[in-house]
Amino acid sequence: METKRKIGRATLLHWENYDDATKIRLLDILRSNARHKKTHGPYDYDWQKLSSELRRGSSCIRCGGSENLCVHHIVPVSESGTREKANLVVLCDSCHGIVDQQQKKLVTLLGDWEVVHLLVAERLGKII
Known part of the structure; x- marks a missing residue:
């Protein structure tokens, strides 16, 4: 820089x-x-801004860690997941990999992202 x-x-x-x-x-x-x-598509400037905002002062919702945080889409963008806060969680890189793999296993078993979203959101404490 x-x-x-x-x-x-x-x-x-x-x-x-x-x-x-x-x-x-x-x-x-x-x-x-x-x-x-310039970035286009789901990870454009607005996404970078939102992601930064959500990570600032946060910790991993799964383990409580505060290093190497990322914002995870519970329902992936590729499956019509949105940027709504109900579909987003802050995770550390380690937990992100674990949650991502578990989600893929669930969707393979259940075949329905809506059900997977509910299960994962509940497990991560996102359902109020």
């Missing part, structure tokens, strides 16, 4: 000294980088 700041400061400092072709090339590079950095 510091390298990016140094490059940015140097570019601004010398901007007036660059010829038009160099300025155009630099702007094209910045636009290209911005396009490649």
Whole structure:
């Protein structure tokens, strides 16, 4: 990150000294980088913002740990899961892997994500 700041400061400092072709090339590079950095689909900027918000000051709902937290969709996005808080839980990486595998086993046995959602949500204390 510091390298990016140094490059940015140097570019601004010398901007007036660059010829038009160099300025155009630099702007094209910045636009290209911005396009490649954008995320689309279920894990876009809004998701990153929501995920960060949910993890901030939280702990794993399963083990209570506070390291390497992620937000888990009880019903996966690939199965029409939503970003509603009722479908989201904060888990540490270790518990996330365990819960994910258990969910896959349940859906294989039951074949119904709605039932799996209820079972997993209840097990994780998400049903009030």
